[in-house]
Amino acid sequence: MDDQSRLKRTPLYDFHLSLGARMVPFAGYDMPVQYPAGVLREHLHTRAAAGLFDVSHMGQVELVAASGNYEDAAKALETLCPVDILGLKDRRQRYGFFTDENGGILDDLMISRLDERLLVVVNAGCKDADIAHLRAKLPAGVQVLVHDDRALLALQGPKAEAVLATLNSDVASMKFMDVRELSLGDIPALVSRTGYSGEDGFEISVPADRATDLAKTLLDQPDCQPIGLGARDSLRLEAGLCLYGNDIGTTTSPVEASIEWGIQKVRRTGGAREGGFPGAQRILGELESGVSRRRVGLKPEGKAPVRPPARLFADAQGKTEIGHVSSGGFGPSAEGPIAMGYVPTEMAEPGTQVFAEVRSKFLALTVTALPFITPTYKR
Amino acid sequence: MLKFTPEHEWLKIEGDVATVGITTHAAGQLGDLVFVELPEEGATFKKDAGAATVESVKAASDVYCPLDGEVVEINQAIVDDPSLVNSDPEGAAWFFKLKLANPADADALLDEAAYKELIA
Numbered sequence: 001m002d003d004q005s006r007l008k009r010t011p012l013y014d015f016h017l018s019l020g021a022r023m024v025p026f027a028g029y030d031m032p033v034q035y036p037a038g039v040l041r042e043h044l045h046t047r048a049a050a051g052l053f054d055v056s057h058m059g060q061v062e063l064v065a066a067s068g069n070y071e072d073a074a075k076a077l078e079t080l081c082p083v084d085i086l087g088l089k090d091r092r093q094r095y096g097f098f099t100d101e102n103g104g105i106l107d108d109l110m111i112s113r114l115d116e117r118l119l120v121v122v123n124a125g126c127k128d129a130d131i132a133h134l135r136a137k138l139p140a141g142v143q144v145l146v147h148d149d150r151a152l153l154a155l156q157g158p159k160a161e162a163v164l165a166t167l168n169s170d171v172a173s174m175k176f177m178d179v180r181e182l183s184l185g186d187i188p189a190l191v192s193r194t195g196y197s198g199e200d201g202f203e204i205s206v207p208a209d210r211a212t213d214l215a216k217t218l219l220d221q222p223d224c225q226p227i228g229l230g231a232r233d234s235l236r237l238e239a240g241l242c243l244y245g246n247d248i249g250t251t252t253s254p255v256e257a258s259i260e261w262g263i264q265k266v267r268r269t270g271g272a273r274e275g276g277f278p279g280a281q282r283i284l285g286e287l288e289s290g291v292s293r294r295r296v297g298l299k300p301e302g303k304a305p306v307r308p309p310a311r312l313f314a315d316a317q318g319k320t321e322i323g324h325v326s327s328g329g330f331g332p333s334a335e336g337p338i339a340m341g342y343v344p345t346e347m348a349e350p351g352t353q354v355f356a357e358v359r360s361k362f363l364a365l366t367v368t369a370l371p372f373i374t375p376t377y378k379r
Numbered sequence: 380m381l382k383f384t385p386e387h388e389w390l391k392i393e394g395d396v397a398t399v400g401i402t403t404h405a406a407g408q409l410g411d412l413v414f415v416e417l418p419e420e421g422a423t424f425k426k427d428a429g430a431a432t433v434e435s436v437k438a439a440s441d442v443y444c445p446l447d448g449e450v451v452e453i454n455q456a457i458v459d460d461p462s463l464v465n466s467d468p469e470g471a472a473w474f475f476k477l478k479l480a481n482p483a484d485a486d487a488l489l490d491e492a493a494y495k496e497l498i499a
Contacts, residue, residue, distance in 0.1 A: 305414055
């Protein structure tokens with residue numbers, strides 16, 4: 001069997017082909033990297049109107065305590081994530097990550113509360129390991145249900161609300177990180193006001209056999225266009241958001257990755273539920289005393305994109321290596337090359353100049369505050 | 380004389396100078412180009428050496444020197460506006476002019492019919 005035939009398909013696979021998508025292998029799936037419009041136009045369309053993404057390759061997992069109480073499920077998940085899950089209000093979502101014993105990051109995830117249930121969305125490339133991790137580490141009283149029978153669509157952009165409101169006007173009253181069960185036409189959906197593009201928008205979980213119906217209905221609206229993984233990557237890079245495997249992984253801690261904002265006070269030293277997650281000693285220590293390197297935004301001074309894993313240097317001669325680029329490319333809305341990478345903490349101040357090795361040349365970059373665009377979340 | 384390489388460069392050969400670019404097929408495969416880096420005038424390259432770099436939103440790719448020769452002119456227009464390579468790859472968006480070391484070597488390259496068969 002060749003690699004192509006081993007790839008998994010999402011419920012929207014045939015629909016992507018019918019739209020003329022160029023398909024590529026991604027995290028074990030055959031996924032659309034772009035449609036005929038191309039990455040640049042797809043990116044700009046999402047920032048100007050509404051883009052529809054198939055993110056069904058991501059894992060959808062439900063956690064339910066045998067007791068039926070949310071608190072039991074939440075407390076169990078808190079043993080794997082340095083996140084305030086117990087304090088999550090009903091029908092609210094929050095960003096988090098699984099950590100390992102060394103304080104590295106096993107995956108990043110979105111956690112939602114729906115009544116007494118916890119719903120977790122994890123990265124495609126990590127989902128088998130995440131599910132095994134949950135089953136091995138959570139107490140027997142917490143059921144881990146994997147929703148392979150569901151698809152996940154993301155609708156992103158300033159017109160996402162108007163597009164989705166044509167199917168159910170209730171979405172207009174949702175705020176950033178709200179979660180609701182809604183009917184979209186006759187399709188039962190779980191809708192969250194979230195996304196990974198830096199734009200206002202929604203992620204919509206629906207039964208797999210209704211995914212194409214929903215996608216067609218949304219794309220019938222002139223403001224809505226299909227968007228591939230190529231633009232998804234440039235959008236999230238402009239938004240300063242981490243890509244698992246590039247910007248974060250088991251060799252980076254949440255504090256090094258500059259995502260310690262995902263660790264609420266209640267889980268930090270002195271908090272009501274301090275520690276109690278894998279790698280707590282290192283991570284709590286880093287929150288108190290700092291780290292030696294940090295993830296930062298990087299703006300190349302020239303026109304050449306600087307891509308991972310380009311090495312970073314303190315000088316233009318390549319004498320003192322200081323770190324590496326973890327994500328990088330061209331930002332269509334930033335109108336130039338942009339990147340993120342790891343530099344020593346003393347060089348993490350915006351305005352600091354560093355140099356990246358690209359094709360044996362040393363290109364100047366300026367450390368820059370993230371994100372590269374202004375997010376338009378509906379707070 | 381119009382010639383092609385299996386790496387998707389085209390050459391328009393006039394005397395001992397070849398105008399070199401990338402084919403419509405290659406430009407389509409690369410997608411939207413956002414950056415082009417060209418060699419210096421006066422630089423010499425062996426056949427198949429990386430002579431230029433093109434970058435799309437997603438990835439960087441090399442453009443190879445199709446024959447031995449010296450770069451005698453570059454097309455600054457595509458450096459200033461890389462999207463020209465997508466809109467007119469086999470016309471205005473030529474990359475460089477190459478003074479061929481051995482013009483007869485061009486006979487070994489693909490003609491238009493053979494190239495079309497290759498990408499069919």
